[in-house]
Amino acid sequence: MSEEYVLELEHIRKEYPGVVALKDVTLQLRPGEVLGLIGENGAGKSTLIKCCSGAVIPTSGKIKINGKEFERMTPQLAAENGIAIIYQEFNNVGELSAAENLFLGRPIRNGIMIDRKAMEEEAAKAFAQLQIKINPKELVKNLSVGYQQMIEIAKAIQQNAKVLIMDEPSAPLTTNEVENMFKVVELLREQGVSIIYISHRLEEIFRLSDRIEVIRDGEYVTTLITPEATVDELIKLMVGREMTQKYPEREPCIDKNKVVLELKHVSGNGDKDMNLKIHAGEVLGLGGLVGAGRTELAEVIFGSKPKESGQIILNGKEINPRSPREAIDLGIALVPEDRKRHGALLTNSIKNNINMPIYKRISNASVIRSAIEKSNAEKYRKEIQIKCPTVNQLVKNLSGGNQQKVILGKWLAADSQLIIFDEPTRGIDVGAKYEIYKLINDLVESGRSVLMISSEMEELIGMSDRIIVLAEGEMTGELQKEEFDADTIMAYASAIVDKEMGGSTR
Ligand SMILES: Nc1ncnc2c1ncn2[C@@H]1O[C@H](COP(=O)(O)OP(=O)(O)OP(=O)(O)O)[C@@H](O)[C@H]1O
Numbered sequence: 429m430s431e432e433y434v435l436e437l438e439h440i441r442k443e444y445p446g447v448v449a450l451k452d453v454t455l456q457l458r459p460g461e462v463l464g465l466i467g468e469n470g471a472g473k474s475t476l477i478k479c480c481s482g483a484v485i486p487t488s489g490k491i492k493i494n495g496k497e498f499e500r501m502t503p504q505l506a507a508e509n510g511i512a513i514i515y516q517e518f519n520n521v522g523e524l525s526a527a528e529n530l531f532l533g534r535p536i537r538n539g540i541m542i543d544r545k546a547m548e549e550e551a552a553k554a555f556a557q558l559q560i561k562i563n564p565k566e567l568v569k570n571l572s573v574g575y576q577q578m579i580e581i582a583k584a585i586q587q588n589a590k591v592l593i594m595d596e597p598s599a600p601l602t603t604n605e606v607e608n609m610f611k612v613v614e615l616l617r618e619q620g621v622s623i624i625y626i627s628h629r630l631e632e633i634f635r636l637s638d639r640i641e642v643i644r645d646g647e648y649v650t651t652l653i654t655p656e657a658t659v660d661e662l663i664k665l666m667v668g669r670e671m672t673q674k675y676p677e678r679e680p681c682i683d684k685n686k687v688v689l690e691l692k693h694v695s696g697n698g699d700k701d702m703n704l705k706i707h708a709g710e711v712l713g714l715g716g717l718v719g720a721g722r723t724e725l726a727e728v729i730f731g732s733k734p735k736e737s738g739q740i741i742l743n744g745k746e747i748n749p750r751s752p753r754e755a756i757d758l759g760i761a762l763v764p765e766d767r768k769r770h771g772a773l774l775t776n777s778i779k780n781n782i783n784m785p786i787y788k789r790i791s792n793a794s795v796i797r798s799a800i801e802k803s804n805a806e807k808y809r810k811e812i813q814i815k816c817p818t819v820n821q822l823v824k825n826l827s828g829g830n831q832q833k834v835i836l837g838k839w840l841a842a843d844s845q846l847i848i849f850d851e852p853t854r855g856i857d858v859g860a861k862y863e864i865y866k867l868i869n870d871l872v873e874s875g876r877s878v879l880m881i882s883s884e885m886e887e888l889i890g891m892s893d894r895i896i897v898l899a900e901g902e903m904t905g906e907l908q909k910e911e912f913d914a915d916t917i918m919a920y921a922s923a924i925v926d927k928e929m930g931g932s933t934r
């Protein structure tokens with residue numbers, strides 16, 4: 429009976445001090461299938477799959493591989509029994525070659541010597557099996573994120589994994605890289621590997637999976653057969669309520685007479701001749717492919733990268749912020765794309781993070797100060813639904829999506845006049861996305877301005893009042909609301925060249 433499943437998790441429970449991450453989750457994986465695993469931020473997806481690898485020890489529940497029950501899973505047992513996991517952050521070492529990374533911690537030896545040649549041959553074989561072109565000698569730091577992920581997958585294959593678990597694999601990838609990853613997933617399925625695929629992007633789940641398991645608040649909800657499921661149904665199962673609208677209504681609030689930010693022939697950080705105006709109450713969308721120079725532009729406005737020429741004008745006055753600190757003091761905020769690296773102090777509490785930009789402003793009297801801090805943190809905890817036992821929780825103990833919400837809260841609390849969002853909803857679940865859109869609406873309705881970088885076409889169109897498109901560090905098009913159209917935006921985005929990811933380096 430049990431043999432019909434390669435992997436079974438039965439009634440898994442995981443308690444942390446003050447938090448029950450998993451209450452009761454069951455999962456059954458069939459041979460050769462792709463099982464989509466979905467649920468809101470903090471639902472327990474990552475914790476559940478970490479139980480499979482022994483990275484997390486469940487408080488109670490059973491784990492069976494090919495019908496055999498394991499008292500206590502360990503990373504080594506998991507690997508020996510063919511379970512491999514691609515975590516959200518991979519463990520590559522940039523200074524080592526692709527082949528060396530593939531054999532990290534278990535090098536092939538010839539006597540006592542490390543046999544580099546054998547490792548390179550084996551690596552070449554693994555890459556060939558996945559039909560990917562990586563030079564085994566190439567240093568990993570020279571490879572794109574997409575290829576770095578492929579090395580992780582190749583590692584799993586090389587270790588003969590029968591079950592591959594992927595935790596939001598598409599999140600760090602560009603559009604082309606996602607396509608390549610899908611091909612590899614399909615290929616592995618054909619080769620008989622069973623796959624658990626976690627993603628907040630439902631279109632990916634529909635495209636890849638055979639069945640879909642939904643979990644909510646640490647509990648098993650249901651498992652559906654993919655062709656029989658609908659988007660609305662899945663959202664309802666995840667969120668626990670009906671969601672009729674994807675984008676909240678916004679009151680018309682643009683003040684055409686008030687230009688908040690103007691760029692005149694701004695060059696720097698790889699961008700050339702940027703010209704734009706953002707009005708009070710306006711959401712200006714920045715579209716383009718990954719690498720088009722959008723984040724680079726944000727960095728120049730925010731003072732983290734130098735401007736080479738041109739003028740940045742804020743409320744009619746030329747500014748030259750030379751550091752983020754100066755930009756913040758001028759009333760500019762940036763919610764960065766790579767939140768792990770730039771955004772959150774992981775070892776600090778939610779409360780400290782949210783209050784970070786305003787410490788200078790709040791009273792020094794300790795009683796008042798701690799009251800303000802607390803109420804500020806509570807406000808954003810509620811508004812953007814940060815799932816945590818208390819605001820004193822350390823950010824590193826939050827789920828991926830909830831860490832991102834803390835960074836959002838931090839910049840919203842800064843009370844800036846111009847807020848730049850770089851990919852504001854990446855890795856964020858549907859319900860919380862809606863809340864973030866509502867917050868963006870609140871910001872502009874109160875007269876502030878938003879510059880929003882987004883690679884999600886639907887979001888760009890759904891949220892912007894106007895869209896400017898960049899390609900290769902140049903502005904290639906501008907669209908007014910009535911002209912919004914995905915094909916036109918894509919055409920502008922690839923106007924100059926369309927070589928998003930060609931070779932092994934970029
Ligand atoms: N080490 C830990 N200490 C305390 N709480 C933890 C720890 N790890 C996870 N949690 C909590 O367990 C819950 C589930 O987190 P998990 O990371 O599994 O969610 P997730 O479904 O993967 O969410 P996301 O979509 O945001 O990645 C969260 O409430 C999280 O804060």
Ligand SMILES: [Mg+2]
Binds near residue numbers: 474
């Ligand atoms: Mg997760």
